[in-house]
Amino acid sequence: MEVIGAQLAMFRINAGLTQRALGERTTASEETIASIEQGRRALMPHLAGEFDQLLRTGGALATGVGKLPPKDKYPIWAEEFIGYEQQALALSWYEYGVLPGLLQTEDYARATFRSKIPLLDEETVERRVAGRLERQQILHKVKPVIASFVFSEAAVLSNLGGREVMRDQISHLRTCADLDGVSIQILPLNREHHAGLNGPFVLLETPDHQHLAYTEAQRSSELISDPDEVSILAQKYGMLRMQALNAEETVGLLDRLLGER
Numbered sequence: 001m002e003v004i005g006a007q008l009a010m011f012r013i014n015a016g017l018t019q020r021a022l023g024e025r026t027t028a029s030e031e032t033i034a035s036i037e038q039g040r041r042a043l044m045p046h047l048a049g050e051f052d053q054l055l056r057t058g059g060a061l062a063t064g065v066g067k068l069p070p071k072d073k074y075p076i077w078a079e080e081f082i083g084y085e086q087q088a089l090a091l092s093w094y095e096y097g098v099l100p101g102l103l104q105t106e107d108y109a110r111a112t113f114r115s116k117i118p119l120l121d122e123e124t125v126e127r128r129v130a131g132r133l134e135r136q137q138i139l140h141k142v143k144p145v146i147a148s149f150v151f152s153e154a155a156v157l158s159n160l161g162g163r164e165v166m167r168d169q170i171s172h173l174r175t176c177a178d179l180d181g182v183s184i185q186i187l188p189l190n191r192e193h194h195a196g197l198n199g200p201f202v203l204l205e206t207p208d209h210q211h212l213a214y215t216e217a218q219r220s221s222e223l224i225s226d227p228d229e230v231s232i233l234a235q236k237y238g239m240l241r242m243q244a245l246n247a248e249e250t251v252g253l254l255d256r257l258l259g260e261r
Helices: 002-014 019-025 030-037 045-055 060-066 076-087 106-114 122-139 153-157 163-176 227-243 247-260
Strands: 090-095 146-152 182-187 201-205 211-216 221-224
Touching: 002 030, 002 045, 002 060, 019 030, 019 045, 045 060, 045 122, 076 122, 076 201, 076 211, 076 221, 090 227, 106 122, 106 163, 146 153, 146 227, 153 163, 153 182, 153 247, 163 182, 163 247, 182 227, 182 247, 201 227, 211 227, 221 227
Parallel strands: 090 146, 146 182
Antiparallel strands: 090 201, 201 211, 211 221
């Protein structure tokens, strides 16, 4: 992370720009640029592209960000799942306590990583945030993944990261709800029973039409390929979709929450 920050500083200085001037020409603030150059914040892929174009680097920054080893971006136990996720034809994701990673804003993701115990150092936090945002590109490809998300109303009523972070996050969810191939459903808190009490899970279909499931606990995870076990989770997900608000009702709830904030 320090090396990429130093490269950004070199390219900026060679272009005759101050941090403030670069910030005025891109979507990054002066403070963000300073943090990246000092190695305190990871360079996000979308910013790398902006800087490359403005500073005429020939794509050097984006290439450097893309070459970061997976171990610097993700917990080691999640790497295998993320490999399948990035190639998936379709995925179905249920969450209860937090929002699905593919739908998180940068600041919300940062708040989740800063909540980890034991605490993560800032460099690790920024690497994890960069990795999470990079994963989200599967929702924006020319042929995006078909993605269904169900999550508890508790996740959007929380104050994780603070009021402004949550308002921006809810606004982002509203935008994601309009993406091609994306379905978002909220499971209301007033349901007397629901099929997700045993915790979050993800179902996915690979390019060769293999069906897998992924579950994550406090300090470990499991990638499940046994057809019987995957089938059980698929049945649970089907029930959760019936118990959740439909897509239109979910958009209405998000709009009301935005009005209240």
